[in-house]
Amino acid sequence: MRIGLLALSLLLWGCTPRTPVSEPFGTVPSAPPEDVLVVGKPDDASGLDPALISDGESSQVCRNLFDTLVRHSANSMKLEPALAVSWKHSPDGLIWTFNLRKGVKFHDGTPFNAQAVVDNYSRQLQPTHPLRFPGNRFPYWADIWGTNPCLIDSLEAQDDYTVNFHMSEVVAPFVENMAMPFFGIVSPTALKKYGSDGFKHPVGTGAYRFVEWLPRERIVLEANPDYWDGPPAMKKVVFLPIKDATSRQLQLEAGKVHLITGVSLEKVEKLSLNRAVSVLSQPGMNVGYLAMNNEDPHFRQPLVRQAICQAIERQEIARALYRGLAVVAESHLPPMIWGQADLRAYEYNPDKARQLLARAGYPNGFKTEIWYMSAARTYYPDPKIMGEVLQAMLGEVGIEVDLKAVDWGSYLERVGKGEHQMALGGWVGDTGDPDNYLYVMLDDNNVNRRRGGSNLCLFKDAEVHKRLLKARQMVIQEDRARLYAEAQVLVHEKCPSLPLVHAPQVGATHPQLEGYKLHPTGTMILQYVRWKRP
Amino acid sequence: MTGNSPAAVALRKLAHSRSALIGVGLCAAFAMMALLAPWLAPYSYKKLDLAHRLMAPGQMGHWLGTDNLGRDLLSRLIYGSRVSLAVGIFSVSISLIVGVPLGALAGYAGRWIDSVIMRAMDLLLAFPSILLAITIVTVLGNDLKNAMIAVGVVGIPVFARITRASVISVKELEYVQAARTIGCSPARILTVHILPNCANPLIVQATLSLGTSVLDAAGLSFLGLGARPPTPEWGTMLGDTYRYYDQAPWLVIGPGLAILAMVLGFNLLGDGLRDALDPKTKEE
Numbered sequence: 037m038r039i040g041l042l043a044l045s046l047l048l049w050g051c052t053p054r055t056p057v058s059e060p061f062g063t064v065p066s067a068p069p070e071d072v073l074v075v076g077k078p079d080d081a082s083g084l085d086p087a088l089i090s091d092g093e094s095s096q097v098c099r100n101l102f103d104t105l106v107r108h109s110a111n112s113m114k115l116e117p118a119l120a121v122s123w124k125h126s127p128d129g130l131i132w133t134f135n136l137r138k139g140v141k142f143h144d145g146t147p148f149n150a151q152a153v154v155d156n157y158s159r160q161l162q163p164t165h166p167l168r169f170p171g172n173r174f175p176y177w178a179d180i181w182g183t184n185p186c187l188i189d190s191l192e193a194q195d196d197y198t199v200n201f202h203m204s205e206v207v208a209p210f211v212e213n214m215a216m217p218f219f220g221i222v223s224p225t226a227l228k229k230y231g232s233d234g235f236k237h238p239v240g241t242g243a244y245r246f247v248e249w250l251p252r253e254r255i256v257l258e259a260n261p262d263y264w265d266g267p268p269a270m271k272k273v274v275f276l277p278i279k280d281a282t283s284r285q286l287q288l289e290a291g292k293v294h295l296i297t298g299v300s301l302e303k304v305e306k307l308s309l310n311r312a313v314s315v316l317s318q319p320g321m322n323v324g325y326l327a328m329n330n331e332d333p334h335f336r337q338p339l340v341r342q343a344i345c346q347a348i349e350r351q352e353i354a355r356a357l358y359r360g361l362a363v364v365a366e367s368h369l370p371p372m373i374w375g376q377a378d379l380r381a382y383e384y385n386p387d388k389a390r391q392l393l394a395r396a397g398y399p400n401g402f403k404t405e406i407w408y409m410s411a412a413r414t415y416y417p418d419p420k421i422m423g424e425v426l427q428a429m430l431g432e433v434g435i436e437v438d439l440k441a442v443d444w445g446s447y448l449e450r451v452g453k454g455e456h457q458m459a460l461g462g463w464v465g466d467t468g469d470p471d472n473y474l475y476v477m478l479d480d481n482n483v484n485r486r487r488g489g490s491n492l493c494l495f496k497d498a499e500v501h502k503r504l505l506k507a508r509q510m511v512i513q514e515d516r517a518r519l520y521a522e523a524q525v526l527v528h529e530k531c532p533s534l535p536l537v538h539a540p541q542v543g544a545t546h547p548q549l550e551g552y553k554l555h556p557t558g559t560m561i562l563q564y565v566r567w568k569r570p
Numbered sequence: 571m572t573g574n575s576p577a578a579v580a581l582r583k584l585a586h587s588r589s590a591l592i593g594v595g596l597c598a599a600f601a602m603m604a605l606l607a608p609w610l611a612p613y614s615y616k617k618l619d620l621a622h623r624l625m626a627p628g629q630m631g632h633w634l635g636t637d638n639l640g641r642d643l644l645s646r647l648i649y650g651s652r653v654s655l656a657v658g659i660f661s662v663s664i665s666l667i668v669g670v671p672l673g674a675l676a677g678y679a680g681r682w683i684d685s686v687i688m689r690a691m692d693l694l695l696a697f698p699s700i701l702l703a704i705t706i707v708t709v710l711g712n713d714l715k716n717a718m719i720a721v722g723v724v725g726i727p728v729f730a731r732i733t734r735a736s737v738i739s740v741k742e743l744e745y746v747q748a749a750r751t752i753g754c755s756p757a758r759i760l761t762v763h764i765l766p767n768c769a770n771p772l773i774v775q776a777t778l779s780l781g782t783s784v785l786d787a788a789g790l791s792f793l794g795l796g797a798r799p800p801t802p803e804w805g806t807m808l809g810d811t812y813r814y815y816d817q818a819p820w821l822v823i824g825p826g827l828a829i830l831a832m833v834l835g836f837n838l839l840g841d842g843l844r845d846a847l848d849p850k851t852k853e854e
Contacts, residue, residue, distance in 0.1 A: 300813070306817075421639065424800060427800060
């Protein structure tokens with residue numbers, strides 16, 4: 037009886053709504069004694085050869101191991117010299133010349149020179165290059181430059197510290213593209229030495245050098261004392277994959293982890309009141325969208341796609357799932373990037389959606405599935421919940437959705453191959469150029485059923501393709517902007533996929549950590565990070 | 571309940587045990603809940619209401635509050651009893667249908683057949699049950715149906731062992747020898763003469779297994795390997811909402827108590843049945 041009463045009182049205690057915390061709480065901890073930084077990330081890297089990866093988790097690590105020829109500044113899209121000190125193009129825009137930094141060494145002691153750059157780019161360019169090993173696949177190379185024909189025609193070392201790129205056509209965002217972490221320069225000696233296993237043995241010129249990687253457990257880096265841009269203050273960096281958002285936050289609050297990404301928006305308010313944590317937030321250069329497979333028998337029909345666009349209440353999603361911090365997306369292009377079109381929002385109208393479905397020949401709806409990724413992304417703090425909401429909203433108009441979790445490791449490849457019917461898609465830009473969004477996500481050239489392309493809706497449209505291609509071959513921004521606006525209007529009409537939101541970027545750190553800034557691209561720059569010490 | 575048939579005696583014993591009655595009551599309550607879910611549940615179990623998420627119990631007609639997507643928790647719990655009962659019954663049936671014939675064959679045939687079957691069962695038993703279930707679901711694919719199969723497979727060796735032990739003790743009894751002497755076929759001896767006399771321990775074990783099956787399936791679903799949304803499976807509900815424990819503890823307490831009550835019900839009933847069916851315990 038007594039136990040019963042106890043249980044009852046526990047139950048009642050549990051069910052009484054507690055007043056929400058609104059006062060700051062906790063104490064400000066002091067900086068840890070050693071110069072070690074522990075980073076908690078939603079997932080492990082998939083590989084550590086920058087040319088072989090295409091996901092943010094891997095590129096965040098690679099950004100600190102490798103340098104690119106040019107790079108973005110610490111917190112904006114402004115370009116600054118990195119391994120190249122200056123660059124210029126020929127009058128016709130077809131030859132780019134980079135003057136390289138002298139005296140830089142890779143972590144293994146190999147000197148950095150023009151040959152290293154040529155080796156790195158050629159292994160991606162030439163199918164028979166000796167440094168291309170079995171199993172090597174260069175997803176970004178294909179997305180950005182195309183494979184056959186490739187926009188980079190050839191490159192050569194003019195002398196030890198000068199490299200010339202010969203383009204097959206004018207590529208306006210060429211230098212911006214070069215700043216992507218995916219074009220980081222790997223030591224040619226290491227490539228030769230490790231072959232197909234190179235992705236486990238990263239050797240670059242970056243601020244940190246590689247110590248060890250225990251898959252799904254940790255990645256350890258140490259400071260590169262000879263870094264050309266000055267050695268970093270942090271002696272050691274440890275990346276821990278912590279899948280669960282709550283555990284990541286708890287570990288940060290407990291001081292076991294000093295920097296986390298993928299903070300769940302549900303917890304932002306409460307987390308920002310904890311003095312043991314400082315929360316960072318800014319609008320993200322990303323988009324989350326519902327990728328309909330345009331080659332699927334259902335979604336091949338424009339009426340069905342329009343119906344889907346009208347069945348989903350995106351305002352409500354932005355408000356409820358993103359705490360109002362997200363912006364409803366009308367295009368795949370985030371609002372802070374130039375080239376915007378004036379688009380009328382898809383109206384939320386379930387009745388209209390039902391009518392459209394009836395006109396398409398599905399008066400009673402149909403059955404389909406939505407895939408969601410197993411790990412949180414910047415644009416989907418909880419992919420499963422997003423899936424459940426879409427499932428319920430589509431259920432209202434008669435579309436019965438089966439939700440399927442797919443492991444992130446193979447997600448992009450499988451969706452790119454078109455194995456899905458509908459899938460949660462998303463993109464965090466690497467450059468501030470519209471090309472990096474519209475060409476990557478919506479162009480014909482990025483449909484690849486065999487190996488998986490980045491056009492996740494398998495959308496092919498001659499009119500859109502024409503504009504996207506033309507815009508990347510021009511140099512004047514106003515002209516390009518006009519083409520991008522036109523392309524977006526076309527895409528909006530044909531609605532190959534439904535843009536959902538532009539999610540905010542949220543991260544949190546130890547309050548004594550200095551020099552960490554969220555980067556618009558979502559990458560992680562740890563070069564300037566240090567502990568605040570009295 | 572008069573008469574002296576074994577069944578009547580057992581029922582009388584059951585009716586006199588307080589804990590068994592509680593078990594019967596709990597099981598009956600969940601069975602009713604499952605049968606009458608559409609009439610009992612105040613709301614739809616899958617209708618979202620994003621404007622009213624994480625509402626505390628008692629507000630706006632939500633007796634147990636709402637979950638992270640604004641769905642009524644009480645309705646989901648009521649519908650969840652259907653899922654859990656189905657899981658329990660289905661997976662125990664698998665264990666029974668496969669385990670009993672295997673055990674009977676091993677016990678009756680003996681020699682190498684016995685060895686082969688029982689070593690295979692030992693192999694199954696050697697794995698931690700949840701690990702084995704996870705492996706099976708991973709291979710078959712992530713679905714509630716497959717979770718049921720996994721839990722059922724995990725339960726097979728228990729039934730095989732119990733059946734084998736009973737068969738061995740019964741098959742040497744005189745009436746079985748008599749049946750053999752008058753020329754009954756082994757199949758007939760096994761099904762008509764032996765198995766009915768092994769039923770008691772199986773009934774008890776099946777009842778107890780219902781409880782563990784419900785628990786195992788909830789565990790799998792908690793790990794995201796069982797029911798797919800929006801199925802209101804209690805384990806899934808726990809797994810989806812435990813991170814709100816500090817803002818909305820009712821989301822954890824509700825399904826947690828439901829699982830506890832159902833498993834407790836089956837266990838009490840199973841214990842009661844064991845006492846009732848045991849001829850050595852005296853009728854009060």
